[in-house]
Amino acid sequence: MRAIPRRLLSCTAVTAALTLVGGCGLGATNVESATDAGERGPISFVTSDTSGIVPTLIKRWNDKHPREKVTFIELPEDADQQRQMMIQNAQLKTDTYTVLNLDVVWTSEFAANRWIDELPADSFPFDKTLGPINDTAKYRGKWFAMPYASDGAMLYYRKDLLEKAGVEEPPKTWDEMREICDKVLGEQKSKMSCYGGQFEKYEGLTVNFSEAINSAGGQVTDAKGIPHLDTPEAERGMDKLVKSFKDGTIPKDGITFMEEQGRRAFEKGNLLFYRNWPYQYAISDKKAKNNEVAGKFGVAPIPGEKGPGASSLGGHNLALSSTARNKATALDFMRFMTNEESSRLKLEKASLAPVYTKLYDEPEYVRKFPYLPVLKKSISGAEPRPRVVQYGDATKAVQNAAYNALTGKQSSAAALRNLQRQLRELAP
Amino acid sequence: MAAFLVSPTLLVLGLVIAYPVLSAVHSSLYSVPDIDPETGFVEKGDPFVGLDNFTAIFSGAGDRFWNAFWNTSFLTGTSVILETVIGLAMALIMHQGLRGRAWVRASILVPWAIPTAISALLWRWIFDSEGIANSMLNAKILWTTEGFQAQVAVIIAEVWKTAPFVGILVLAGLQIISNEVYEAARVDGAGPIRRLWSITLPLVKPALLVAVLFRLLDALRMFDLPYILIGAGKHSVETLSMLAQDEASNVRFGPASAYSVILFLYVFLIAFAFIKLLGADLLGARDEAGGGKGARKRRSRVAGDDRNPQKEAIA
Structure with missing residues (x-):
């Protein structure tokens, strides 16, 4: 009984306030209540929070909005579990x-x-963010999320060893990296390997595989989700990784590396170059028992075939659950959580990579986080991972193909052919 | 009146057993909705496909299912055999009147007390490329990569964890065997090996078979150990439970339910066959020993059986 009038009310409110195309009635089947602008009241914010910054931000909001309080629902750290809990909530259609x-x-x-x-297109200053980030907030050209935090790959390298060998600049291409490795490692090749990334069979492999393909000028999938892995560029990218494993550029146990294993290997002095996210910077820079690289490493954009490589894009976006209530409050809260002021706090207190371009250039931040200029380059040139509805299947297929090629079970060409076929089935 | 008195139990059983099973069977008959190419939205409602999810395992897409099926069977078979042998040995040790027997018992039971997820994490460290396993073997085996070594790692961790379970059940069986039987055997001049084969094993068999049955049923559902120790999506250790979980997490509840139903039937079949075989076996053993009273023995099941063979052994 209550639902009908409220819906009518919100419909008029929406059309009046935002003149949404389609508005209500029949058209509303596509854009189901983009904003129920009439409804305000308590809402919840659902996220994991390893840095402890979320309660601070929520408190700021709650102090200002005593009648529209936000409850913090903390999810486990594991991304798969977060996704599952959110899907469950959606399927039960709870608020x-x-x-x-x-x-x-x-x-x-x-x-x-x-x-x-x-989301209404004017709900977020999409023109002020680093370009590629916005693509991750869109589905079929429409906005479904607001950028919250970003992440991009960086090449960690041993500055001390490069200097000792008379190398002034970190490598920009794969070939340069090989040359530097030959120069620096010389005889001690047995102890230290040239390069490492994440090659265990998990999401990290999708990330590293996509970077190899993109950095060779190829493309895993385009904006519509159509795969393009039957190109010579894709094969060269894949081959590069396969050969690096074969000739020992990447150590043998690299196939078991996730972010942390690789970081430990780098800190122990087993790797000259290591690809990882920015979070490693602060950890590796701290003196510790098993860390011999504090103060001795630098960061650079990841290398590619003919110039700097293309990173995979990480990070998070805020979205509005379609079965939720008080959506007007929710939109305001999302704007608050993603605005510049909050982004500053997230960077200062939790080292979350900001989405706003200008924060990367402020001298005070660059002093505190010396990697920011590199990260800016990395994210500006980044490519989103495959954008397909059945992402879970797509990433599994990618992992299988890449793993088979890296372990020599299949040739690069055969693995890519298989993957092309599988991803084609998942594409619209 | 009797029906009325057991009705709460039946109600609970129906709620926790019948309903989930029927609900799984029901949802296994539905498939996944398509995406509307016009709007890009997933269509509402799951389409009814009848038995398609089941017949799909016999088509090209069934490779992954059969791989999981053989993995499940192989991991179950090998680990249960090893557990039984080692568990039996443990029970025999625990049963000895050693000094510090309480300590031995407690320490043998520690692995069983550790939650599987935790022990999987522990073994993950051990099987790390720079872990204890490799430094002890002085080798560079990449245990957690795809291949036979991953299966070995799972079996080792599984046996380590569950052999104590077999041990404890067998120990209970051992403690019922009265000392007089052994004394009689010793008087008759039977050596320790003869006593093990002719007295201990036959008398402990009912308890041992129950332990093995429990382990079989448990191992067929194996999920957490390979999932955490080796990783999701590794084909060489993917079990049926992992396959069903993966389908469900990708919001394909139809196929996920179908795999679960198949696993349910598989477990049911094995349990049924095992109990049948076990019954036949007991019968055979008794016919050899004394024969004749078949009808009564056929009715008697595992629990009530330990008295009769004892008498026969004494005789």
Whole structure:
């Protein structure tokens, strides 16, 4: 009984306030209540929080909005579990979860299943962010999320060893990296290997595989989700990784590396170059028992075939659960959580990579986080991971193909052919 | 009146057993909705496909299912055999009147007390490329990569964890065997090996078979150990449970339910066959020993059986 009048009311409110195309009635089946602008009240924010910054931000909001309080629902650290809990909430159609903190690769799936609402295009200053970030907030050209935090790959390298060998600049291409390795490692090659990344069979492999393909000028999938792995560029990218494993450029146990294993190997002095996210910077820079690289390493954009490589894009976006209530409050809260002021706090207190371009250039931040200029380059040139609705299947297929090629079970060409076929089936 | 008195139990059983099973069977008959190419949205409602999810395992897409099926069977078979042998040995040790027997018992039971997820993490460290396993073997085996070594790692961790379970059940069986039987055997001049084969094993068999049955049923559902120790999506250790979980996490509840139903039937079949075989076996053993009273023995099951063979052994 209550639902009908409220819906009518919100419909008029929406059309009046935002003159949304389609508005209500029949057209509203596509854009189901993009903003129920009439509704305000308590909501919830659903996210994991390893840095402890979320309660501080929520308190700031709650102090200002005593009648629209936000409850913090903390999810486990594991990304798969977060996704599962959010999907469960959507399938039960409860209003427990309001604002969701989504990994950038989930946008398509959540949007296509209508678990999240389309957002009004003017709800977020999309022109002030680093370009590639916005692509992760869109599904089929429409906005479904607001950028919350970003992440990009960097090449960590042993500055001390490079200097000792008379190398002044970190490598920009794969060939340069090989040359530097030959020069620096010389005889001690047995102890130290040239390069490392994440090659265990998990999401990290999708990231590293995509970077290899993109950095060779290829493309895993385009904006529509259509795969393009039957190109010579893709094969060269794949081959580069396969050969690096074969000739020992990447150590043998690299196939078991996730972020942390590789970081430990780098800190122990077993790797000259290591590809990782910015979070490692602070850890490796701290003196510790098993860390011999504190103060001795630098960062650079990851190398590519003919110039700097293209990073995979990490990070999170905020989205609005379609079964939630008080969506007007939710939109305001999402704007608050993603605005510049909050981004500053997230950078200062939790080292979360900001989405706003200008924060990367402020001298005070660059002094505190010396990697920011490199990260800016990395994210500006980054490519999103495959944007497909069934991302879970796509990433499994990618991992299988890459793993088979890296372990020599299949040739690069055969693995890519298989993958092309599998991803084609998942494409629209 | 009797029906009325057991009705709460039946109700609970229906709620926790019948309903989930029927619900799984029901949802296994549905498939996944397509994406509308116009709007890009997933269509509402799961389409009914009948038995397609089941017949799919016999088509090209069934490779992954059969791989998981053989993995499940192989991991179960090998680990249960090893557990039984080692568990039996443990029970025999625990049963000895050694000094510090309480300590031995407690220490043997520690692995069983550790939650599987935790022990999987522990073994993950051990099997790390720079872990204890490699430094002890003085080798550079990449245990957690795809291949036979991953299966070995899972079996080792599984046996380490569950052999104590077999041990404890067998120990209970050993403690019922009265000392007089052994004394009689010793008087008759039977050596320790003869006593093990002719007295201990036959008398402990009912308890041992129950332990093995429990382990079989448990191992067939194996999920957490390979999932955490080796990793999700590694084909060489993917079990049926992992396959079903993967399908469900990708919001394909139809196929996920179908795999679960197949696993359910598989477990059911094995349990049924095992109990049948076990019954036949007991019967055979008794016919050899004394024969004749078949009808009564056929009715008697595992629990009530330990008295009769004892008498026969004494005789």
